[in-house]
Amino acid sequence: MGQSSGGPVAIQAAASAEAQDYNISALFALHPAGGEDITTAAKVKVPLTFVTGSLDTVALAFQVKQRFEA
DSSP: OOTTTHHHHHHHHHHHHHTTOOOOOOOESSSSSSOOOOOGGGGSSSEEEEOOOOOSSSHHHHHHHHHHOO
């Protein structure tokens, strides 16, 4: 799980070649803000969920949706 600025870090960890070494079996990105290229999420091979709120002014809903769709 990664929240806010930890969201992109969690995505990077789950997308890395060493993800199995980290024992990552799922990813929950809660209000992921800033960080990695949005296409990094496409490299994730475990189940993943992206969540944000309509009132979040940092992890905007359309940006989180772009990451999910990428």
